[in-house]
Amino acid sequence: MKRRRSLFIHLSHIRLLAQKFALVILFLSAFVLMLVNKTDTFLIEKTSSAAMDVVSPAIDVLVIPAKAIAKVYDYFQDLRKIHEDNIRLREENKRLNRLFDRARALEIENKLLSDLLNFVVPPEAGYITARVVAEEGDAFSHSIIAYTGDSSVKKGQVALSDKGVIGRVDRVGSVYARIILISDINSKIPVMVEKTRVRGILSGDNTTLPKMVFIPLEAEINVGDRIVTSGVAGIFPSGLPIGRVVSVNKNEIRVKPFSSLEQLEYVKLVDYGLSGVIEDEAPLRDAH
Amino acid sequence: MRIEMSEDLDENITSLFQRILPFLSSLILLLLSYVPLDFSLLNNIRPSVGIVCVYFWMLHRPDLFNLWSVYFLGMIDDIISASPFGSNIMSMLLMYILLNNTSRFFNAKPFIVTWYGFAALALVTMLSRWLVVSVYYGQFLPLAIMMFSYLVTVASYPLLSLLLAYIQNHLIQDEE
Numbered sequence: 001m002k003r004r005r006s007l008f009i010h011l012s013h014i015r016l017l018a019q020k021f022a023l024v025i026l027f028l029s030a031f032v033l034m035l036v037n038k039t040d041t042f043l044i045e046k047t048s049s050a051a052m053d054v055v056s057p058a059i060d061v062l063v064i065p066a067k068a069i070a071k072v073y074d075y076f077q078d079l080r081k082i083h084e085d086n087i088r089l090r091e092e093n094k095r096l097n098r099l100f101d102r103a104r105a106l107e108i109e110n111k112l113l114s115d116l117l118n119f120v121v122p123p124e125a126g127y128i129t130a131r132v133v134a135e136e137g138d139a140f141s142h143s144i145i146a147y148t149g150d151s152s153v154k155k156g157q158v159a160l161s162d163k164g165v166i167g168r169v170d171r172v173g174s175v176y177a178r179i180i181l182i183s184d185i186n187s188k189i190p191v192m193v194e195k196t197r198v199r200g201i202l203s204g205d206n207t208t209l210p211k212m213v214f215i216p217l218e219a220e221i222n223v224g225d226r227i228v229t230s231g232v233a234g235i236f237p238s239g240l241p242i243g244r245v246v247s248v249n250k251n252e253i254r255v256k257p258f259s260s261l262e263q264l265e266y267v268k269l270v271d272y273g274l275s276g277v278i279e280d281e282a283p284l285r286d287a288h
Numbered sequence: 289m290r291i292e293m294s295e296d297l298d299e300n301i302t303s304l305f306q307r308i309l310p311f312l313s314s315l316i317l318l319l320l321s322y323v324p325l326d327f328s329l330l331n332n333i334r335p336s337v338g339i340v341c342v343y344f345w346m347l348h349r350p351d352l353f354n355l356w357s358v359y360f361l362g363m364i365d366d367i368i369s370a371s372p373f374g375s376n377i378m379s380m381l382l383m384y385i386l387l388n389n390t391s392r393f394f395n396a397k398p399f400i401v402t403w404y405g406f407a408a409l410a411l412v413t414m415l416s417r418w419l420v421v422s423v424y425y426g427q428f429l430p431l432a433i434m435m436f437s438y439l440v441t442v443a444s445y446p447l448l449s450l451l452l453a454y455i456q457n458h459l460i461q462d463e464e
Binding site for chain 2: 019022023026027029031032034036037038044048051052055056058059062063066132133134136137138139140141142143144145178184185186205206264265
């Protein structure tokens with residue numbers, strides 16, 4: 001009896017020890033995963049993209065009931081705003097009609113001048129519209145996952161909303177892609193002030209307002225200046241709208257994106273045919 | 289004979305379902321926390337559902353929510369999130385370790401005590417993650433946003449625990 005009891009105690013000790021050992025191993029594995037991720041090897045990227053393709057459909061299914069609840073709330077909110085919107089839209093329509101006439105005149109003028117200069121027109125960009133299925137925006141990262149379907153989305157492609165640049169494609173699975181937003185700590189975009197052409201880098205830091213860094217010392221930047229992509233480094237074409245300067249301090253210049261990054265439903269993934277410094281990788285489906 | 293076998297099979301399936309229910313419910317809540325919603329109110333800051341689930345199930349049903357459940361939940365969180373891979377696993381494992389050593393203070397206590405307990409452990413967990421990821425990037429992440437995220441997580445605990453308690457009381461039966 002005594003022997004059986006001591007055996008039982010012995011076994012429970014071993015089990016406890018094994019559990020502690022497993023805990024240490026799992027904790028270390030998490031640490032190793034972080035280190036490997038830091039080196040950003042092809043293997044981690046490929047595995048992560050494949051795993052994203054497995055998990056994302058589950059979120060996609062949950063989107064339907066969650067959206068239905070949100071839509072009911074939105075419906076009642078919208079009812080209140082319809083009258084105000086109507087007045088505002090009529091005014092906007094008048095203004096846009098005037099702008100349209102002006103743009104048409106400029107287009108004709110531009111064509112005539114281009115013909116005179118023998119200007120070579122760049123190839124037209126191809127794009128797809130992708131539905132957002134998951135989003136996050138806390139202190140640790142700002143990203144979205146979008147359903148791209150069977151289209152050939154590539155790493156580094158520009159992600160746009162109806163108002164301007166929102167980020168770039170970071171990981172590509174077979175039908176889903178992860179997009180790093182311009183407010184994410186990993187986002188660094190060459191930009192310039194539209195009016196003065198002063199160049200800099202728009203750097204995200206996981207806050208809602210990315211900052212503009214690496215600006216020439218003598219540069220004059222004011223609150224309200226429009227910031228657009230500069231096209232340097234060949235990842236983004238120049239002139240895409242990004243945002244407006246909202247604060248200019250001694251140490252930092254903050255930019256408010258034109259797009260509302262926390263309310264993205266559909267995004268446009270544009271292929272300008274620029275590979276830039278990002279390695280052009282074949283998407284996963286090519287490997288199958 | 290056939291009816292008996294079928295009943296046994298039914299019982300086995302029900303028992304298996306009940307055993308995986310804590311993990312399954314945590315997984316669904318975790319995935320729901322990433323669903324895009326048009327509320328600009330929270331500016332996309334959502335509760336860290338993973339650590340709420342780890343705390344709840346470890347406290348109430350540690351027999352059905354083991355180390356591997358914690359690890360896989362953290363891994364799925366890492367797959368969806370763009371934060372450094374492994375950081376969510378680390379924070380959930382840390383919650384597991386902390387709770388293993390302190391659960392006797394919160395177990396079978398009034399709800400308010402378990403809530404305070406969660407607030408204390410979640411603070412340590414989230415601050416540790418903030419520190420680790422800051423070291424990873426070589427720059428401090430915005431602490432104010434992290435603290436806001438922490439407050440949202442603590443504030444959401446009663447609601448989430450109510451939901452998980454319902455699952456525990458109505459869908460999981462105690463083994464006789």
